[in-house]
Amino acid sequence: MKKLITAGIILLVAVILFFLMGPLYVLNEGEQAVVLRFGQIRKVETEAGLKFKTPFIDNVVKYTKRILSWDGDAKLFPTKENQFIFVDTTARWKIVDPVKFYESVSTMQGAYSKLDDVIDSAVRNIISANYMREAVRNSNQINQSTTRETFETGDLEGSDSLRQLTQSNTAHEVIEKGRSSLSQSILNLSRQLTPDYGIELIDVLPRQIRYSDELTPSVYERMIKERNQIAQAFRSFGEGRKQEWIGKQENELRSILSKAYEEAEIIKGQADATASRIYADAYSKDVGFFNFWRAIESYRTTLPKFTKTLSTSAEYFDYLYGPNGR
Secondary structure (H helix, E strand, O other): OHHHHHHHHHHHHHHHHHHHOOOEEEEOOOEEEEEEEOOEEEEEEOOOEEEEOOOOOEEEEEEEOOOEEEEOOOEEEEOOOOOEEEEEEEEEEEEOOHHHHHHHOOOHHHHHHHHHHHHHHHHHHHHHOOOHHHHHOOOOHHHHOOOOOOOOOOOOOOHHHHHHHHHHHHOOOOOOOOHHHHHHHHHHHHHOOHHHHOEEEEEEEEEEEEEOOOOHHHHHHHHHHHHHHHHHHHHHHHHHHHHHHHHHHHHHHHHHHHHHHHHHHHHHHHHHHHHHHHHHHHHHHOHHHHHHHHHHHHHHHHHHHOOOOOOOOOHHHHHHHOOOOO
């Protein structure tokens, strides 16, 4: 009886020691594992649950099955027209073959290092083979759109020609591929190498594209030039409208002056006729007084302007120097 009890205790202790040595491990949802025995891959576990391994002999390396993100650094790449742009790329990926993943990169850090090399190389090849406009724009919708940059011209006549002049500077080059197509090309090129590492690339996208420090000033200068051209168009349009209004004003002024001159001549003619009639009436009533009055009026007008009189014997001075006032 004692021997049975002793054997039972020994068996219980052995079982406890066996479990203390860790023959079991838990594989959580979203995880996969590679079981190694003396450095050799023995099996792959992909289903979640309680798993068994041989203590001291087997080693378990766990990897996630979730979709992971890769964020590259913004790097300078040349375009087909030999203009340099900074491209900041991001990607999503996951481990689909844990055996190849362990054999090729082993660790997550190694995987990110491989992705750096593969994706950066693909981005460089695709960007350098295409024009910069292909990487910046995605389609020709901007050229096909009926919406254009508008300028307030009011109800002025000729504003349509001004709009056409200013909008002619907004035409853009035609896109043959576009940014989405380039992204797909980068993804396809990268996917040629990632299966060797047990990795599946889901997508690769340029997160940000910006001009290099050397290219930025020229871009700004071109933008300033376009704005100056539009401003000059407004100045030319305004100068033309100014000259048009000046011409209208001068024509209107000449018309007003001509009409005023005509009316003045009519009034003057009527006044002369009235004066002549008055003179005739006055002359017919008293010829001597009329002649005297006209002479006095003439003296008032002409004598203040005389500086020297050589003779007063002229008939004109008869009312001043004549003995009888004549």
